[in-house]
Amino acid sequence: MTTPQSPLFKRVALIGIGLIGSSLARAIRLHHLAEHIAISTRSIDTLDKARALNLGDSYSLDPAEAALDADLVMICTPMGAYAAVAKAIAPALKEGAIVSDVGSVKSAAIATLKPHLPEDTHLVPGHPIAGTEHSGPEAGYADLFPGHWCILTPEAHTDLAALDLVARLWSACGANVEIMTPEHHDQVLAITSHLPHLIAYTIVDTASTLESHTQKEVIKFSAGGFRDFTRIAASDPVMWRDVFLTNKSAVLDILGRFREDLDRMTRAIEQNDGDALEDTFTRTRAIRRSIIDLKQHIPDTKPNGGANGGPGGKK
Amino acid sequence: MTTPQSPLFKRVALIGIGLIGSSLARAIRLHHLAEHIAISTRSIDTLDKARALNLGDSYSLDPAEAALDADLVMICTPMGAYAAVAKAIAPALKEGAIVSDVGSVKSAAIATLKPHLPEDTHLVPGHPIAGTEHSGPEAGYADLFPGHWCILTPEAHTDLAALDLVARLWSACGANVEIMTPEHHDQVLAITSHLPHLIAYTIVDTASTLESHTQKEVIKFSAGGFRDFTRIAASDPVMWRDVFLTNKSAVLDILGRFREDLDRMTRAIEQNDGDALEDTFTRTRAIRRSIIDLKQHIPDTKPNGGANGGPGGKK
Numbered sequence: 001m002t003t004p005q006s007p008l009f010k011r012v013a014l015i016g017i018g019l020i021g022s023s024l025a026r027a028i029r030l031h032h033l034a035e036h037i038a039i040s041t042r043s044i045d046t047l048d049k050a051r052a053l054n055l056g057d058s059y060s061l062d063p064a065e066a067a068l069d070a071d072l073v074m075i076c077t078p079m080g081a082y083a084a085v086a087k088a089i090a091p092a093l094k095e096g097a098i099v100s101d102v103g104s105v106k107s108a109a110i111a112t113l114k115p116h117l118p119e120d121t122h123l124v125p126g127h128p129i130a131g132t133e134h135s136g137p138e139a140g141y142a143d144l145f146p147g148h149w150c151i152l153t154p155e156a157h158t159d160l161a162a163l164d165l166v167a168r169l170w171s172a173c174g175a176n177v178e179i180m181t182p183e184h185h186d187q188v189l190a191i192t193s194h195l196p197h198l199i200a201y202t203i204v205d206t207a208s209t210l211e212s213h214t215q216k217e218v219i220k221f222s223a224g225g226f227r228d229f230t231r232i233a234a235s236d237p238v239m240w241r242d243v244f245l246t247n248k249s250a251v252l253d254i255l256g257r258f259r260e261d262l263d264r265m266t267r268a269i270e271q272n273d274g275d276a277l278e279d280t281f282t283r284t285r286a287i288r289r290s291i292i293d294l295k296q297h298i299p300d301t302k303p304n305g306g307a308n309g310g311p312g313g314k315k
Numbered sequence: 316m317t318t319p320q321s322p323l324f325k326r327v328a329l330i331g332i333g334l335i336g337s338s339l340a341r342a343i344r345l346h347h348l349a350e351h352i353a354i355s356t357r358s359i360d361t362l363d364k365a366r367a368l369n370l371g372d373s374y375s376l377d378p379a380e381a382a383l384d385a386d387l388v389m390i391c392t393p394m395g396a397y398a399a400v401a402k403a404i405a406p407a408l409k410e411g412a413i414v415s416d417v418g419s420v421k422s423a424a425i426a427t428l429k430p431h432l433p434e435d436t437h438l439v440p441g442h443p444i445a446g447t448e449h450s451g452p453e454a455g456y457a458d459l460f461p462g463h464w465c466i467l468t469p470e471a472h473t474d475l476a477a478l479d480l481v482a483r484l485w486s487a488c489g490a491n492v493e494i495m496t497p498e499h500h501d502q503v504l505a506i507t508s509h510l511p512h513l514i515a516y517t518i519v520d521t522a523s524t525l526e527s528h529t530q531k532e533v534i535k536f537s538a539g540g541f542r543d544f545t546r547i548a549a550s551d552p553v554m555w556r557d558v559f560l561t562n563k564s565a566v567l568d569i570l571g572r573f574r575e576d577l578d579r580m581t582r583a584i585e586q587n588d589g590d591a592l593e594d595t596f597t598r599t600r601a602i603r604r605s606i607i608d609l610k611q612h613i614p615d616t617k618p619n620g621g622a623n624g625g626p627g628g629k630k
Contacts, residue, residue, distance in 0.1 A: 080589075129539050148538065187529065191525065191533050192532075192533050195521075196544055202576045204602050206506070218507050221444055222606050225507065227606060228511070229511055230602055241596060244583075244584050245592070248587070252584060255584075258518055259574075261517045269563055278553060284523065288545045291545055
């Protein structure tokens with residue numbers, strides 16, 4: 001984590017000030033990465049909260065006002081608002097301004113933003129792989145990004161100086177920056193994040209349709225593995241709705257593979273095929289080992305949880 | 316956690332000395348719950364490890380030898396070995412001996428053990444909802460059970476004094492004891508533990524069939540939600556094979572409901588039905604809240620992880 005001598009940007013506009021936007025505001029302030037932080041959000045309540053938290057230097061309900069004269073406009077709204085935001089800020093953008101975002105689906109981000117932006121705008125889409133199950137400006141914190149990846153997905157012709165500036169912003173906030181194509185990002189995230197979330201939402205929904213007595217016991221004995229699913233399934237509903245609508249093809253593709261694999265497991269159980277089950281359960285250990293090897297795994301201070309094997313309470 | 320004045324049992328035999336058996340041995344020793352701990356396991360390597368760890372007072376490859384004159388025989392093997400163990404110990408059991416177990420499926424445990432045991436044996440099946448993804452005698456620790464449930468599933472005619480002794484054993488080890496019917500246990504665990512494990516194994520297996528370049532990135536960016544699944548999917552393959560083979564009907568029932576719900580989610584994505592997605596994602600928050608209310612949830616020291624919402628590294 002570096003603290004540059006002079007700020008990277010004169011004026012940064014943050015459009016949307018939820019968990020990610022407000023964490024970014026705090027990190028930018030903490031590391032002196034901008035002379036001026038302009039904040040815009042469409043809800044007056046949220047804007048008041050941001051002001052009360054002293055997250056920025058100016059506040060506006062009009063994204064164009066925040067974007068005016070900004071070197072960097074960072075869009076931190078749910079993806080469903082991207083078109084409206086891009087349309088609104090376009091006339092206000094100064095020549096050569098950088099527009100970036102933090103959305104979870106990069107092909108759709110580019111497809112939605114680009115048509116509205118002036119030719120001379122540098123679009124540098126990004127996605128910090130960081131978050132919690134909490135939302136809103138009060139949920140953010142400056143230390144959200146260290147130890148996490150931020151993936152930038154420039155296009156072939158993206159201005160390298162603009163790309164470099166956005167990469168330096170994220171590095172200064174503590175993130176590890178990785179660059180890949182938007183399409184590849186969307187494929188990788190479909191399996192590492194979107195499918196796990198869809199499955200978690202689904203299994204918790206399945207539990208919610210059980211008769212009330214059983215449902216109470218499911219909650220009581222959730223440490224057997226279910227509890228971890230509920231944590232994922234408490235994430236922001238609007239954000240996740242937009243993820244599945246915008247990464248539809250990659251999600252449906254990996255979902256199709258998963259459903260085939262689940263059919264195979266179901267058949268193995270139906271047919272009492274213990275060998276097939278044991279083979280699969282053994283094979284999956286290798287992936288776990290690779291994750292530990294890559295130091296992606298942060299060890300538990302105390303193992304606990306599942307029925308002879310499941311995860312349980314997180315520390 | 317209580318430390319009784321005099322041990323609850325003169326002689327406890329532990330058949331199987333993996334994660335749960337060895338944790339129980341350590342807890343029994345720590346809390347002075349038995350005068351003598353007799354350990355048996357069918358692998359000479361494992362028995363040597365147990366001896367080197369000084370987990371018991373006597374060691375034998377023959378379960379009958381360990382069970383001889385025991386007040387309590389606790390079966391801690393994978394469920395696939397239950398029939399052989401019951402057959403082997405039956406002739407050695409003293410009159411009125413208690414036989415208990417720690418298996419994850421209780422109807423099947425009773426159905427397998429009971430036919431082999433003498434009429435005067437008190438069968439008190441149990442299931443500690445505690446574990447880690449590690450296996451073997453060296454993975455156990457005395458403090459595995461505090462803060463976790465141990466469910467006992469007696470039959471209608473089970474001797475209450477025997478039930479009380481087993482309940483006191485688990486309470487003394489720190490577990491919260493709950494009593495329910497075997498059938499109800501198996502239904503509840505099918506959704507809280509068995510289905511989450513099956514799904515976790517399946518999604519990790521799906522990832523393992525991706526082309527090698529993508530697979531590497533899945534491992535690298537696993538913090539988006541996938542990493543938590545890999546932890547569950549590193550659990551003991553033989554134990555889990557037996558869970559699905561022995562709780563077949565409850566698992567297939569809940570799996571059927573889950574597959575229907577997943578079909579509904581898939582259709583919502585295919586048809587761009589954002590309202591249906593958002594409704595489901597909002598509904599699942601209530602279950603999460605109930606779990607927090609029940610203090611089942613152990614808060615993270617630091618939120619982190621998923622793409623704007625997923626779980627990440629556990630502390």
